[in-house]
Amino acid sequence: MFLSVVPVTVGQVLTLLRYALRVAPWSTVLTMSLAVLGSVLGMAVVLLTGRVVGAVPGVINDAPGAMSMTEFSWLLGALLVVFVLESLTPAIHQVATLIMDAALTRAIGTGITEPLLRPRRIAHLEDTEVLDVQERAKGKGGFHLAQGLGNLPWLLASRVTLIGSAVIVGVMFSWPVAAMLVAVTFLLEWYGGRLIEREIDVWWGNTEEQRRANYLFDLGMRDAPKELRVFGLHNWLVERYVREWTAGFRPVWERRRRNVKWSILTGGLHLAANGLAILLAGRAALNGDLPLTQVATTVPAILAIGVSSNGYGVVQVKRGLSAYRAMKGLPGTIAERHPEPRATTKHRVETMPAREVRFENVSFRYPGSDVDVLRDLNLTIRAHEALALVGVNGAGKSTLVKLLGGAYRPTTGRILVDGVDLADIDLTAWQRRIAAIVQDFLRFPLSVTDNVTFGAVERVDDEVGLAKVARESGIDDVVRRLPDGWDTVLDKTFDGGVDLSGGEWQRIALARALFAVHAGAGVLVLDEPAAALDVRAEAELVERYLELTSGVASLIISHRFSVVRNADRICVLADGHIIEDGTHDQLLDKGGTYAAMFRLQAERYVTSSDKAGSEVLDA
Numbered sequence: 001m002f003l004s005v006v007p008v009t010v011g012q013v014l015t016l017l018r019y020a021l022r023v024a025p026w027s028t029v030l031t032m033s034l035a036v037l038g039s040v041l042g043m044a045v046v047l048l049t050g051r052v053v054g055a056v057p058g059v060i061n062d063a064p065g066a067m068s069m070t071e072f073s074w075l076l077g078a079l080l081v082v083f084v085l086e087s088l089t090p091a092i093h094q095v096a097t098l099i100m101d102a103a104l105t106r107a108i109g110t111g112i113t114e115p116l117l118r119p120r121r122i123a124h125l126e127d128t129e130v131l132d133v134q135e136r137a138k139g140k141g142g143f144h145l146a147q148g149l150g151n152l153p154w155l156l157a158s159r160v161t162l163i164g165s166a167v168i169v170g171v172m173f174s175w176p177v178a179a180m181l182v183a184v185t186f187l188l189e190w191y192g193g194r195l196i197e198r199e200i201d202v203w204w205g206n207t208e209e210q211r212r213a214n215y216l217f218d219l220g221m222r223d224a225p226k227e228l229r230v231f232g233l234h235n236w237l238v239e240r241y242v243r244e245w246t247a248g249f250r251p252v253w254e255r256r257r258r259n260v261k262w263s264i265l266t267g268g269l270h271l272a273a274n275g276l277a278i279l280l281a282g283r284a285a286l287n288g289d290l291p292l293t294q295v296a297t298t299v300p301a302i303l304a305i306g307v308s309s310n311g312y313g314v315v316q317v318k319r320g321l322s323a324y325r326a327m328k329g330l331p332g333t334i335a336e337r338h339p340e341p342r343a344t345t346k347h348r349v350e351t352m353p354a355r356e357v358r359f360e361n362v363s364f365r366y367p368g369s370d371v372d373v374l375r376d377l378n379l380t381i382r383a384h385e386a387l388a389l390v391g392v393n394g395a396g397k398s399t400l401v402k403l404l405g406g407a408y409r410p411t412t413g414r415i416l417v418d419g420v421d422l423a424d425i426d427l428t429a430w431q432r433r434i435a436a437i438v439q440d441f442l443r444f445p446l447s448v449t450d451n452v453t454f455g456a457v458e459r460v461d462d463e464v465g466l467a468k469v470a471r472e473s474g475i476d477d478v479v480r481r482l483p484d485g486w487d488t489v490l491d492k493t494f495d496g497g498v499d500l501s502g503g504e505w506q507r508i509a510l511a512r513a514l515f516a517v518h519a520g521a522g523v524l525v526l527d528e529p530a531a532a533l534d535v536r537a538e539a540e541l542v543e544r545y546l547e548l549t550s551g552v553a554s555l556i557i558s559h560r561f562s563v564v565r566n567a568d569r570i571c572v573l574a575d576g577h578i579i580e581d582g583t584h585d586q587l588l589d590k591g592g593t594y595a596a597m598f599r600l601q602a603e604r605y606v607t608s609s610d611k612a613g614s615e616v617l618d619a
């Protein structure tokens with residue numbers, strides 16, 4: 001019962017403390033110890049000052065039974081030493097706090113991103129409930145967990161000061177006054193804590209708006225700062241960001257404004273209680289009931305209680321605790337809403353697919369959507385075969401690739417790899433079998449080596465393999481021109497870094513996929529693999545790719561028929577399923593959708609007198 005009215009409950013503090021001790025053991029122990037030491041030294045100063053003040057009249061008058069000059073000098077010396085030590089602790093404490101803060105910030109970053117990266121599927125990354133929990137765990141807007149944890153030493157020290165000073169007041173002056181001071185402090189902090197809980201409720205209720213504002217911030221700062229400038233949109237973005245941020249946080253600020261009124265009122269009450277205690281001590285002194293030593297000890301002790309309970313640390317700990325709860329709840333929310341398939345090691349994934357990957361009556365709709373993107377789709381991708389998939393924008397080609405990689409499960413139907421349902425296969429192992437270049441492939445602000453070996457991280461030291469894929473993908477020329485060769489960082493914002501053109505980046509991505517294939521990947525996905533290259537370069541590159549990767553199952557997606565026609569087999573995706581299937585010549589002879597699409601593109605090249613394009617198409 002007692003513990004539940006303490007403003008930040010012992011349980012809550014222990015929860016945070018356990019976490020801090022786990023992720024930053026030494027710096028946490030050091031900061032906690034220094035905070036408590038500072039508080040103990042502060043109380044020692046109060047006691048020694050009281051003794052010094054109380055002894056002065058007797059020493060000056062050389063009264064009988066009074067302290068000798070030597071004893072008094074020792075007492076003064078002790079006060080000086082304790083005072084110097086007390087003054088030094090904050091500086092050491094600050095250094096320890098910085099070390100603790102660095103360790104905590106790193107652990108919190110991992111604690112938030114790791115649960116999002118761990119699942120092998122991706123539906124949770126589009127789930128607003130999961131994203132809201134993640135946003136709360138980040139604690140933007142003053143609710144950061146690191147701030148809460150950083151205030152733990154303060155909280156511990158303030159509790160030591162409160163209890164210690166109350167004991168001093170009780171022993172030196174009056175236990176009822178001491179009890180009153182402790183009771184008023186706890187009561188007001190408890191009330192302050194309730195106000196903060198309401199503020200946290202408001203904050204949790206506006207996460208989506210805050211997420212939108214943060215998205216705009218990231219867009220301007222990280223994702224598209226150059227594009228926004230080039231198109232003169234940065235003012236628009238800033239305005240929009242301020243609007244969204246204000247909308248997201250206005251309710252929180254309003255709540256805080258209301259809380260401030262109460263905080264001033266409760267602060268006043270606290271002050272009045274302290275003032276009353278000092279008045280009582282003063283009256284007792286004037287009445288001769290309280291000797292000088294006791295007065296000189298009691299009054300600073302009462303003041304110490306007032307200072308130690310300003311409530312700010314409690315507020316920060318509470319706010320940090322809300323972010324901690326969100327962070328701890330994140331893995332559970334993801335697991336509950338998006339259960340992971342149980343990994344089975346029964347099947348030897350390392351050699352799959354030996355025969356084929358088959359989509360059997362597959363239908364799929366995205367979570368939260370009521371539209372089927374794929375409907376009763378049947379498709380077989382044979383091992384060692386290059387299959388091209390064509391279809392208009394939004395037909396579902398990239399969606400099919402996501403299902404193939406196990407990022408989503410079919411809503412109905414099955415995907416069979418050599419006859420085994422993908423749902424029964426160890427997804428991590430399966431995903432490592434796939435080398436893919438998707439439309440928005442990753443561009444790491446790291447070295448060329450890292451960008452290529454990312455395709456098979458276990459072969460990061462394979463220099464011969466690197467040189468081979470550099471020749472095959474045509475990046476050897478690019479690497480030769482770079483200031484630090486393979487070690488050049490592919491981002492101009494880093495020291496010595498460079499920017500590559502879109503086409504050069506695509507060759508890097510192709511090299512990455514090729515590196516993965518040479519390392520043993522069994523499926524190669526090329527989703528618009530070289531759209532940034534000109535038509536002829538793309539066609540030549542893909543043709544070369546298919547030669548180099550003839551041993552694996554390849555799935556090529558492209559709107560360019562100069563690329564598609566090189567495939568062994570072509571499938572047309574429309575209305576959620578495969579409507580045509582055959583070689584380039586067979587489909588042209590058939591005179592269906594493929595033939596119509598092909599002719600349309602060929603005509604466009606001819607009318608726009610793109611000679612190179614028409615030559616490639618007609619080749």
Ligand SMILES: Nc1ncnc2c1ncn2[C@@H]1O[C@H](COP(=O)(O)OP(=O)(O)OP(=O)(O)O)[C@@H](O)[C@H]1O
Binds near residue numbers: 391396
């Ligand atoms: N994450 C998603 N959530 C909900 N719907 C989605 C999602 N991704 C794609 N869609 C929808 O699924 C449909 C198929 O999209 P998909 O990207 O697979 O088409 P595509 O054939 O690859 O198109 P494109 O040729 O333009 O790349 C589209 O209507 C799209 O709006």
